[in-house]
Amino acid sequence: MDPLVSVALRLLVWVFAMLLVAGVAIIGPRQLYDVPKDLIRHLRDARSYVAALLLVLVASAVGRGPLQSVSELVGLQLTGFIYAVEGEFVAWLQTFAVPELTLYFSWVYVYGYVFLLAFPFLAYAALPSSTMLKRLILAYTLNYAIGLLVYTLVFAHGPRNVMPELVTSLLYTFDPHIQSLTGEVNEPTNVFPSLHTSLSVTAAVFAVLTRDRYRAWTPIAGVLAASVVVSTMYLGIHWLLDVIGGIVLAFGCVYLSYRVVDADGESDDRHRL
């Protein structure tokens, strides 16, 4: 089997299994069973947000290559600057590397991350109101859109590409085929900000904001998000500055999503996208 297909298949199986278990345990079997019924109504309600998300995802898939060339030509070359600011922090982090941790963080970076992002869709689709679902989709969309823009403006390589004698590409050394998957959705020079960080933190912030409804999800999301954030650096993929940028982006996007979608689920006209 083609390595890409096998990696993608493994990802699908993992995430589906986790969604099922978490869905039953956290959302509840009854509510989970009802999700498909309400889904049509929710999606119709949130159609402009869904459309915006799809648009950004397509733009990212199609435009990533060309924008990468633009970034190469006119983007700010910041690798040297980032290194000058934070030095060998990531290398220091990797001094704690042990096989068990590498296994855990590799797992979190790929499977845990996708689960962390996917579960809120399910959880908020099980709520009677589509407000949270709209906010979630909008926040994800903003993360992607702003991330894509900054990727174009900034041209930088991650630590594993800059100090190979100190920082090992732990993820790709652990399983080289994963790179065929990440290569499909990302460019190695898209490091600032870390979208892994920003999307994970976004999901975790939402988990905190909805802790009254999904009490068990909040600590899980918190631990997962923290693990993803550490994994991006532990695996040598991102700089500390990328992670800080990602956290700032996450809070900004959540804030904006609450500004645009008010408590009644209506988007304020002044902020309509």
Add this chain to the structure above:
Amino acid sequence: MAEGIRRREALAGIGVAAASAGCIGRVRNIVGRDRSSQLVLEILVLPTDSDPVGIRIARSLSEHLNAVGIGTRIETVATTEIRRETLINHDFDLYVGQYKEAEPFDPDALYGLLHSRFTAEAGWQNPFGLTEVAVDDLLEEQRTVPNEDRGESVAELQRRVCDLQPFTVVAFPDALSAVRTETFTGWDTERPVSLGGLLSLEQADSEESDDPPTLQLATTDERITTNWNPIAAEHRRHGTFTSLLYDRLAETHGDEVVPWLARDWERVDEETFRVTLRDSTWHDGTPITASDVAFTYAFLRDTSMGGTETAVPAPQFRGRSATVVDSTVVDDVTVDLSIENVNRAVAERALQIPVLPEHVWSELTDPATVAGFEFDEGTTEALVSNNEDPVGSGPMRFVDSTAEASVSFERNPDHFLVRGDEPHATAVETEAETSDGDGGSDSIEDSGGSSPNPTEGIPDVYHGKPVFDRLEIEVVGSDVAAVQLVGDGFADGTASKLGPDAVPRIGREADATLISGPSAAFYHVGYNTRQAPLSNFQFRQILASLVDKATLVDDAFTGYARPAASVLNASPEWVPDDLTWTDGHDPVHPFYRGDGEDGGLDTERVRQALRDAGYWFNERGELVTRS
């Protein structure tokens, strides 16, 4: 004066004070001088994914520079970008990279690389901007002296170059490849992924079937999926795949120069080479004629073909095309090349250029424009074209590609290598046109008359090649991923650089074999000698001594390289004893190794050397320059 005060503010204050005090002359003498600040050098290098070794060299050099008070900034840039900045824009301080030739090269390669006549041109011709009359003289001398006297000129030339250090040779790497022998055998043990290496592959016995198989290679270098222009310097590495598309008049085979698209050549007089072409066609079916060859030489010298005020030479093959000053078409298959008064080796080197179809490239001589706007008069369409759907004449032709993911080529059934094998085919016996009908014979003498042997003069190993019907190249994210593809059976071999992380992985993959062979593509640190302080040869010599070649060979290359001082180390017969690396000793600019147990840098000795060369340090130990 306090460092923090902005210059403008300081000047304003001093101006008032000076005007009132009436000593404007002295103050002007002081503040009129540029203030000095720490020297910071930018080092351009490829990221680990593209070149696992270069970045390690850059990091080590940077560490040593920092230790002696010189600031550095390492910028990792994309593969095309590093070439653009160094070869075309000449906008760099230092870069770490590899030379373009993987096969041992003739000393005349230095003519293009270092002659001052090329310093203003863009491309692999003198990117360092070296202008030294002594070097120029020696470069010309080695071209004209008879072959038997050439050795002394070349030795003297190398001494000069080592002295001046326009670039510092770090080491000659072993080209490492992971290959599997399930589908193909006969991988060249030195350079498996080269024109000769790929063409000499054989089909594995177990795979005997009616249709020839597909050769699959994995690379980290995505340029071949978007650009097939044989003269675009920023898009070519060693030019292996473009030489499968575009035949050269002559090729090297071992130490020999052998006929390729040219059937034969002879020197009819001191300054004329007469070249006879093989019967061959372009991939679009048009016959190749002598006028294509004449066009190619004129075109490489000036890609605008006289259309712009000053010539726009091709950024590749410059040293070779400069040898041929004029060309005259004699008949359809014969062309006379007027060459400068050069020796045989240099003249035969001039034949190693890809022949381009006149009917395609003559359309690309206009100045390059973007949306109708002319950016730079010194650029023609030909230099910036991606050459989509390339029309070559080589043994493979282009099929299709997905940008940054993959590219495929197919066998050219009309190529002379294929036609030359036809007598071997079983069905040919009855319709054989050869006089004796002995299909197994490769002898040239039998093939007189109207249908000359298509592969006359070409080494037997290439007859009937390539054995693969298709060549597919897949782009992967890193050297480790490339090895994994080979190990899992999705690729037959790797076509790009492998680094220290990838080598042990080959050992763990049961089906993958490591091939390592010496490469002439030496790693070097290139200096932009156009600007101070890199314009000072003494400064460059000290930088050369900050490169710890022996340690780098152990660490960055994991032993798969040989440290060297001279640029010609791949052809040791040219290197004089006094420039030969012996017993771990650098004969020219040895590393300033300290007495400490770690064998690290002796910073005090370097600082003294810099002081002796006229440089000075501030109280924080930083080397300062006026800027």
